[in-house]
Amino acid sequence: MNHELVHEHAGGGNKLYAWIWIYLLILTAVEILLAYVQLFPPSGMLMILMVLSLVKAALIVTYFMHMRYERANFVLSLMPAVILVIALLFIFFPDSFRLHELRVP
């Protein structure tokens, strides 16, 4: 094991982690609130929840998984898969909305 490598990435302080935890709880509370008020049809709700979940995932990856303290090289090698998945959302979700709208009641 290369000790220089291991100690190169210092994480943020424990206080920062606690704040990230609080942000994640707040975002979860917003999602639950949106589910209660039911202002949006399932398709709109799906898009909103997806965006909020992506924000939460980004917070977890950036701070809890220390992505912020990795080399840009490494981060950029992992990114293409994320971009692929987000691109897939824009193919599949509009198609499922279309199916929903085309359905004869």
Place this chain on the structure above:
Amino acid sequence: MAEGSVSQMSAVGWEGGVFPYAVGHKKLGMWLFILSDSLTFSALLIGYSYVRVASPDWPRPFHVSSIAMATLMTFLLLSSSLTMVLGVSAAQRGDKRAVLRNIFLTMLGGVGFMILHLNEWRGLMEEGVRLWQNPWGVPLFGGTFFTLTGLHMAHVLSGVIYLGAVAAGYSKGRYGYEHVEVSGLYWHFVDLVWMFIFPLVYLLSFQP
């Protein structure tokens, strides 16, 4: 000419001995696993969301009580992620007792999550939900629900076992900081997947 270009190439690290990512092999391996696993979950979640939104009579079996339970489960997983990251930073300081305490709390969160989740599965099965049928609507509901949450729960279970093994090795001095950090990566990933399952499976099928 040829020799010149070879020495130039080795100067930028083609002969090995250079770490372009500046991470150890364990961490790189875990990230590659997380990458492939996230693609698996993405396929399942996108497939589920597709049929969920395209079906007008998708069952909405989750009432206030089950959403409250699922919120508690989310809280447990998020908090176990916090204790895990505190354990990793304690390992960085070399505070052995704090590492073991935090890993223990993380495992406790995972076990609590599984108990609540299995209890919910039992409830749904008693109401008549099966992989191929349910009393309310689109028969696909059971199949997608049990596949998604079941695969996730399998990850939580293996995560608890993995953390237990890491904690045992760490307390004996066999494992070091890197092992704790890499197991933390796995645990955060399990938490991250739940951040998608909770809104897409539970909140989209909420019946107030």
